[in-house]
Amino acid sequence: MNEAIKSVKLADMPDYELVKSGTGGCAGCPSPMGLRIVGKALGPNSIMVMTPSCAVASIGVMPKSCYDVPVLNVCFASAGASAAGVSMSLDAQLKSGELTGEKPTVFTWVGDGGTYDIGFQGISAAAERNDDFIHFCYNNEAYSNTGVQRSGATPKYATTTTTPAGKSAQKKNVPLLMLEQRVAYVATASLAYPQDFYRKVMKAKSIKGFKYIELHAPCGPGWKFASSDTVTLGRLAVKSGAWLLWEGEHGKLTLNTPTKPLAEGKMPLTELEDYLKAQGRFSHVMKSPQKDAVIDEMKAEIRREMDFMLGREKL
Amino acid sequence: MNNMPINPLSCATEGAGGPTGTWRSHRPVIDTNQCTGCLMCWIWCPEGVIAKEDRAINYDYCKGCGLCAKECPAHAITMIKEADHE
Amino acid sequence: MSKRMDTGNAACALAVKAANVDFIAAYPITPQTTISEKLADYAAAGELSGVYLPVESEHSVMSAVAAASAAGSRTFTATSSQGLLYMHEILHFAAGGRLPVVMVNVNRAVCAPWCLYADHQDSVSQRDTGWLQFHCASHQEIYDTVFLAYKVAEKVRIPAMINYDGFLLSHSMLPFDTLDQETINRFLPPYRPDWKLHPQWGGTFGNVAAAAEYSAYRNTLAEDTLKAADVIEEEARAYKDLTGRWHGGMIDVQGPQDSDVFLMSMGSMSAEMSLVAEALQAQGIKAANLKVRVYRPFPGAALRQALPQNAKLLVFDRNLAYGHEGGALLMEARSVFYDSGKAVKIAGASVGIGGVDLPAAMLTEKALALLEGLK
Numbered sequence: 001m002n003e004a005i006k007s008v009k010l011a012d013m014p015d016y017e018l019v020k021s022g023t024g025g026c027a028g029c030p031s032p033m034g035l036r037i038v039g040k041a042l043g044p045n046s047i048m049v050m051t052p053s054c055a056v057a058s059i060g061v062m063p064k065s066c067y068d069v070p071v072l073n074v075c076f077a078s079a080g081a082s083a084a085g086v087s088m089s090l091d092a093q094l095k096s097g098e099l100t101g102e103k104p105t106v107f108t109w110v111g112d113g114g115t116y117d118i119g120f121q122g123i124s125a126a127a128e129r130n131d132d133f134i135h136f137c138y139n140n141e142a143y144s145n146t147g148v149q150r151s152g153a154t155p156k157y158a159t160t161t162t163t164p165a166g167k168s169a170q171k172k173n174v175p176l177l178m179l180e181q182r183v184a185y186v187a188t189a190s191l192a193y194p195q196d197f198y199r200k201v202m203k204a205k206s207i208k209g210f211k212y213i214e215l216h217a218p219c220g221p222g223w224k225f226a227s228s229d230t231v232t233l234g235r236l237a238v239k240s241g242a243w244l245l246w247e248g249e250h251g252k253l254t255l256n257t258p259t260k261p262l263a264e265g266k267m268p269l270t271e272l273e274d275y276l277k278a279q280g281r282f283s284h285v286m287k288s289p290q291k292d293a294v295i296d297e298m299k300a301e302i303r304r305e306m307d308f309m310l311g312r313e314k315l
Numbered sequence: 316m317n318n319m320p321i322n323p324l325s326c327a328t329e330g331a332g333g334p335t336g337t338w339r340s341h342r343p344v345i346d347t348n349q350c351t352g353c354l355m356c357w358i359w360c361p362e363g364v365i366a367k368e369d370r371a372i373n374y375d376y377c378k379g380c381g382l383c384a385k386e387c388p389a390h391a392i393t394m395i396k397e398a399d400h401e
Numbered sequence: 402m403s404k405r406m407d408t409g410n411a412a413c414a415l416a417v418k419a420a421n422v423d424f425i426a427a428y429p430i431t432p433q434t435t436i437s438e439k440l441a442d443y444a445a446a447g448e449l450s451g452v453y454l455p456v457e458s459e460h461s462v463m464s465a466v467a468a469a470s471a472a473g474s475r476t477f478t479a480t481s482s483q484g485l486l487y488m489h490e491i492l493h494f495a496a497g498g499r500l501p502v503v504m505v506n507v508n509r510a511v512c513a514p515w516c517l518y519a520d521h522q523d524s525v526s527q528r529d530t531g532w533l534q535f536h537c538a539s540h541q542e543i544y545d546t547v548f549l550a551y552k553v554a555e556k557v558r559i560p561a562m563i564n565y566d567g568f569l570l571s572h573s574m575l576p577f578d579t580l581d582q583e584t585i586n587r588f589l590p591p592y593r594p595d596w597k598l599h600p601q602w603g604g605t606f607g608n609v610a611a612a613a614e615y616s617a618y619r620n621t622l623a624e625d626t627l628k629a630a631d632v633i634e635e636e637a638r639a640y641k642d643l644t645g646r647w648h649g650g651m652i653d654v655q656g657p658q659d660s661d662v663f664l665m666s667m668g669s670m671s672a673e674m675s676l677v678a679e680a681l682q683a684q685g686i687k688a689a690n691l692k693v694r695v696y697r698p699f700p701g702a703a704l705r706q707a708l709p710q711n712a713k714l715l716v717f718d719r720n721l722a723y724g725h726e727g728g729a730l731l732m733e734a735r736s737v738f739y740d741s742g743k744a745v746k747i748a749g750a751s752v753g754i755g756g757v758d759l760p761a762a763m764l765t766e767k768a769l770a771l772l773e774g775l776k
Contacts, residue, residue, distance in 0.1 A: 010354040021362045021373055024332030027380035033361045045600050049468065060331025062614055065605035068327040070598050072471055073607035074464060075490050081461030084454060085426065085468035086598060092423050092452045093473060104600055122464065125457035194358045228381030231359055320596035321499045321558050322471070323618060324604040 007195050008202070013040045023066040024058035028227030030191050030217035030234075031055040032066075034138050035109060037194055041201035044069060046105045047090075049083045051076050051119060053111035054145045054219075055138070070104075079108045079115075080122030084131035091132070105205055106133040113143045115214075116152035116174050127181045127210045134204045134211040137174065140219035148222040155242070156301075157294060158281045160222075166284055170301075175214045179248045179312075184209035187247035190216045192234035196256060200247060207249075216243045224280025236278055239270035241302040244309060253313045263306035272299055330376060335362065339379030341394040345370050349391035356383035356392065403579050409570035412540045412577050413479070413505055413563075414439035416547035419585050423451035423474035423592065426465040428458055430484040431517055432567035433507040437479060451475070459484035463491035463502075470500040471606060473597035475551065478502070481567060482509035485523045489530065492560075496531025496622065498607060501554035501561070501592075503547070508668065508719075509567040510755045518756020519566035521668060521720040524696070525729045531622055533561040533629055534697040536667040540570065540577040542648045545640065548580075548589050552636050555592055557629045559622070564696075566669040566719075568756070580644060588643055630698045649692055651700035654707050656682075656689030663708060664768060665734065666717040667693040670753060674717070676761035677768055686772070693730065701737040708745050714738075715771045716749030717764065727751065746775045 018039020019032045031054055039046075048071045050056050056073060060066050074082040087106040093099040115123060115137035123135055142160050143149040149162040152172040159166050178186040185207045189197040197215065204211035218233035220226065225233055237243035238258065245256040261267035272295060276282040285294050325331075345356075350370060357365045359382055364373040384392040405415070414436050417425070425444070427437035437455075444453035451474065456462050459480050466476040480488065485506050495502050506524050510516035524534060535550055537543045546563050554561040565571065596602050610618060634650035641647045654663070656678050664674045664681075671692035681688035691707070691714075693700060708714060718728020725732060731749035738745045748771040753759045 010358050013358070015367055017363050019363055020327055020329045020331060021364050021376035022330035022332050022335045023362065024335075025361065027338060027361070027378035028382055029361050032363070033359060036361075036363050037358065047472075047598055047600070056608065058332055059605060059608040060325070060328070062323065062608055062610040063325045064328040064331040065325035065608055066327070066331040067605055070600055070603055071605040071608070072468060072598050073605070074468060075494055077460055078464035078468075078491065078494075081426070081456050081464035082468035084456070085424065085465035086472045088452050088454055088465075089424050089469035089472035089474040090599075096423075096450070098473070099599065121457060122461050125461065129454075129456075191359075226381070227378075228385040230361075230380075230382060231386050320594075321621075322596055322604075323498060323607050323610065324596065325608050326604065 007199050010195070013198060014043070016040055016043060018068050020066045020068055024060055025054060026221055026227070028220050028230045029054065029058070030140065030219065030230050031058070031138055033191055033230065034215045034217060037198050038107070038136065038201055039069070041198050042105045042107065042205055045102060046107060047072070047086055049074060049079060049086060049106065049108045051079045051110050051114040052145065053114060055109055055111070057145050076114055076118045077122055079110045079119045079135065080124070080126035083108045083133040083135070084126050084129065087132045108133065108135045110135065110137055111145065112137060112139040112141060112151045112153035116172050124181070127178060127183045127212065130184065130209040132208055132210070134213060137214040138217040139214050140217040140222055142219065142222045144219045144222040157285050157298070159284060175212065178212040179251060179253060182251035183212055185211040185247070185249055187213045188216070188243070188245055189213060190234045190238050190243060190245060192231050192238060193245065196245065225278060229278065233278055236270060236275040240272045240275040241269050241306060242272065242275055244305065246309060253309065253315070255309060255313055263310050272302070334375065335378050336375045339377060339397060341379050341381060341396055342374060342377065342400055343372060343379070343381070343383050343392050344395050345372065346391045346393070349389050351389045353388060355386055355388060359383065359386055402581055404576055405579055406574055406576050408435065408572050408574055409540050409543050409565055410435040410507070410572065411439060412544040413547065414443070415579060416544045417477050418443050418449060419580070419582060420547055420551055420589060421450050421475060421591050422477045424466065424469040424476045425449070425451060426454045426456050426462045426478050428456055428462045428484065430459070430481045432509060432571045433479045433481040433484070433505070436505060459487040460491060463488040463495065466502050467491055467495040467498065467500050470495070470502050471498065471598045473594055473599065475592035476502050477504070479505040479507065481507045482511055482523045485527060486511060489527065492527055492530035492532055495560045497619070499558040499622070501558055503550045503554055503561050503563065505563045507567045507571045508564050516755045517567070519569050519669070519719070520754045520756065521564070524562060524564045525720040527562070528697060528729065531559065531626060532697060533559055533626070533695070535561065535563045535695055536693060537563065537565040537570065538669055538672045538692060540575045541646070543570065544577050544579065545646050545648060548585060549636055549640055552589050553629060553632050557625055557632055559626060559629060564668065569669040584643060588640060626698050630695070630700065630702065633695055649694040651695045651703040652707060653692040653694055654689050655692065657687055658689070658707070659709055660687045660689040660712065662686055662688040662713045662715060662772065663691040664688060664715050664717070665691040665693060665730065667696060667730065668719060670717060670719060670759055673759055673761050673764060677764045680761060680765040681768060699733050699737070704734065704737050705741050705743060708743060710743055712745050713772065713775055714745050714747045715768050716747065718749060718751045719753045721751050721754060748775050
C-alpha cells in the first residue's frame with residue numbers, strides 16, 4: 001500500500017468546488033455530494049466522462065452546466081472505451097508536444113446501471129488493458145434516473161418499479177470482479193466516511209493505470225427515505241455490514257475501518273433491521289410473516305461475504 | 316473557451332438547475348454559538364452552499380434537504396419553516 | 402511518389418500511416434481485418450505518429466475514437482458489415498458532436514444469413530447518421546480518398562466514412578501510386594481544432610438541450626452536410642492541382658458529357674460500368690459511365706448539372722431498400738430530378754447483392770433491358 005496517502009482532516013481539504021451550486025439533482029442527492037469530494041481530491045486539472053445517469057440529468061440545460069471541469073457526455077455503454085480514448089489522446093498529445101504540463105486526471109462518473117449492466121463490457125475491457133483513468137461507480141442500487149428500476153446492483157428483496165414484489169436475485173459484486181482482474185487500484189467507499197473516500201481518490205490519482213472506486217450512494221426517492229437521511233443510510237449500511245469498505249492494489253486486498261473490526265467481531269454490528277427499517281424498499285419484508293427468516297438469510301449472506309473477504313485478505 | 320466552437324458545449328454556471336432555493340420548504344439556520352467548526356455540514360452539503368470559512372449558507376440554492384441539521388454533531392443547525400422565517 | 406503493388410487494405414493502411422493520424426482504435430472483422438493488423442504492425446515498429454488502442458468491440462471502437470477526437474486527436478478506425486451496424490449509436494453521437502472522425506468501411510453484406518462478400522447494405526443503412534460517405538472504385542482512389550476525407554471532415558467538422566467493396570478491392574492486388582510525405586503534409590497539415598476536451602478550454606460537451614436549441618443545432622448539421630458538397634468539389638480539385646490525380650468531385654462522368662444514357666453506380670461496380678458504356682456505344686447508343694463518389698451528401702446538384710435534357714439515367718444499386726421498389730440510389734436519383742425542370746427518364750435495378758459477380762456482359766444485358774422498359 002502507498003503509505004504516502006494518509007487520511008486528511010476536513011479543514012485541510014481544498015475549497016475547490018467541482019459542482020456549482022444549484023444543480024438539477026434531488027434534494028439530498030448523493031451524486032453531487034460524492035462529486036464535490038472527488039473534485040477536492042483531484043482538483044481542476046481533471047476531465048470527467050459521463051454516461052446517462054442522474055448525474056447527467058441534473059447537469060442543467062445547454063448552454064449551462066453545473067460541473068466546473070471539462071465534461072464529455074457519452075452514450076450509455078461507452079464509459080470504458082471513451083475514457084480510454086480521452087486518456088490515450090492526452091498521452092499522444094503530451095508526447096508530441098501538442099499539449100504541455102501535467103496530464104489531467106481522466107475519470108468517469110457512472111451509475112450502477114452504466115457500470116454493472118449496460119456498460120460492463122467496456123469497463124471490464126479497460127480494466128484488462130490497464131487504461132489510465134479512474135472509473136467511479138456511484139452505486140445507488142437501481143436505475144434511479146429512469147424512475148428506479150432494478151439493476152444488477154439492486155440487493156435481493158429490494159423493491160423497485162420493475163421488482164414490485166422485491167428482487168429475487170442476488171446482486172452482482174463488481175468491485176470484487178475488479179479485484180480479481182488485479183487492477184492497479186480498486187476501492188469501495190461510502191458517503192458516510194468522507195475522509196476515507198477522499199483518501200482513496202487521492203490514492204487513485206497517484207497511481208497510473210486503471211483504477212476503480214465504487215461509492216455507495218443511498219438514493220432517497222429510490223429507497224424511500226427522507227432527503228435528510230442520505231448519510232444516515234450510508235452509515236447504517238456500513239455498520240450493519242450491508243456495505244463493506246475495502247481497497248486493493250493489483251489483487252492485494254485490505255479491509256478498511258470499520259469493516260475490518262466489524263468482520264473480525266471486534267466491534268458489534270449494528271442490527272441489520274435498523275438499516276432495513278430506515279428505508280421503504282424493504283417495507284414488504286418488515287411486514288411479512290417471513291420477516292425473521294428473510295432477515296436471517298440476509299445476515300447469513302453478510303456473514304458469508306465478511307468471512308470470504310477476511311480469507312481473501314490473507315492471499 | 317477562446318471562441319465559439321461548433322461542438323455542443325455548455326459553460327459551468329451557478330444555478331444550472333434553476334433557482335433551486337425556491338424548492339425549499341424549510342431552511343437550515345446555524346447557531347454560531349453552538350457551531351464547533353467541525354465542517355461536517357460543509358463536506359456533506361450536496362449543493363455546496365455552506366461556506367467553509369464561516370458556514371454562511373447560500374439560500375439562493377439551498378434546497379432545504381435538511382442533511383446538515385440531521386448530521387451536525389453539535390446540533391447547531393435547526394430547520395425552520397420558510398413561512399415562519401418570513 | 403512511388404509505385405506499389407498491393408491490396409486495397411494495404412493502400413488504405415499506407416495512407417493512414419502518412420496522414421499524421423494521432424489515435425487509432427481497432428477491432429477485427431472480415432474483410433477489414435488486414436487494415437487493423439497492418440496498422441498494428443506500423444505501431445509496433447514505431448512507424449505511426451500516433452497511438453493504437455485495440456479494444457473489445459466496434460461499439461467501443463467508435464466510443465474511443467469519438468472521445469479521442471473530442472480530446473483533440475486526428476482519429477482513424479476501420480470496420481465492415483456487422484461492425485458498422487454495432488457502431489450505429491455512436492455514429493449519430495460523433496456527427497451530432499461535430500467530431501471529424503475518419504473511418505473506412507470495407508463494404509460487406511449483413512446477416513442473417515451470414516455472408517462475407519460485398520454489398521452496400523451496411524453503409525446505406527447508416528445513411529441518416531449525419532456522416533459524409535465516400536465510395537471508392539480503385540486502390541488508387543482508396544489511397545487518395547483518405548487524405549481528402551480528413552481534409553473535408555476537419556474543415557466542415559463532420560465525420561467521414563470511406564467505403565470500398567470487400568475482397569473485390571480490399572484483398573485484390575493492384576498497382577497504385579503513393580505520395581511523398583511533404584506533398585501529403587502540404588495538403589493535410591496536422592489537426593488543430595478550435596476546442597479540445599481539456600481544462601485549458603473547459604466546457605461540458607453534449608449535455609441536455611431544450612427542444613428549440615436541439616432543433617437549431619441539428620438543423621445546422623443538416624445544412625452543413627449539404628454545404629459539404631462544395632467543400633468536397635473544391636478540395637478534390639485542390640488535390641488534383643497538387644498531385645494530378647482525379648477521381649471526380651461528387652460524381653465522375655466518364656464518357657461523352659452529352660450522352661443519351663448515363664450508367665450510375667458506386668463502388669467497384671462503377672469501374673466495371675466503363676466497359677458497359679463502351680459496349681452500349683458499340684451498339685450505337687451514346688452512353689457514359691456516371692460514378693457516384695460521394696453518397697452523403699447526395700450529389701443532387703452535380704447530377705442535375707451533369708445530365709442533359711431528356712437523358713436516360715440507369716441506376717444500379719448494390720443494396721436493397723426493403724419495402725420500396727428499387728435500391729437507395731434509384732430512389733434518391735428520382736427525387737433529385739422530380740420537379741427539377743429537367744426531363745430525365747430513370748430506371749434501375751439492385752444487383753450484386755451478397756457479392757454476386759457483376760461481369761460487364763451481364764450488366765450490359767441489364768442496361769439494355771432497362772432501356773427497353775423506358776421506351
